[in-house]
Amino acid sequence: MNKYQNDENNLGLLRKIQKSPNNTQRKLAKDLGLSLGKINYCLKELNKKGFVKIKNFKNNKNKFNYIYVLTPKGINYRVNLTIKFMKRKMKEYDELKKEI
Numbered sequence: 001m002n003k004y005q006n007d008e009n010n011l012g013l014l015r016k017i018q019k020s021p022n023n024t025q026r027k028l029a030k031d032l033g034l035s036l037g038k039i040n041y042c043l044k045e046l047n048k049k050g051f052v053k054i055k056n057f058k059n060n061k062n063k064f065n066y067i068y069v070l071t072p073k074g075i076n077y078r079v080n081l082t083i084k085f086m087k088r089k090m091k092e093y094d095e096l097k098k099e100i
Contacts, residue, residue: 007081009034013042014078017052017068044052
């Protein structure tokens with residue numbers, strides 16, 4: 001997987017988390033078109049880097065329910081990924097425009 005794909009996966013995941021922090025990993029995987037294992041791996045890496053906090057509902061009978069929260073560092077990372085994504089897409093557009 002190249003760097004751009006990884007950035008786009010992380011951007012999509014961070015956007016989904018910000019909109020719905022109580023989504024399950026299975027729902028995130030389905031919505032983003034990624035495997036459950038890939039989502040699990042990405043969430044763990046984002047957590048290690050301090051971009052996402054993972055909390056479980058202590059009083060819930062089903063201990064598998066988690067909530068994913070973007071940290072301030074994670075919000076900043078998401079903004080930077082969005083800017084990089086937009087710059088890359090604008091460059092692609094300009095290159096296509098020159099070809100036509």
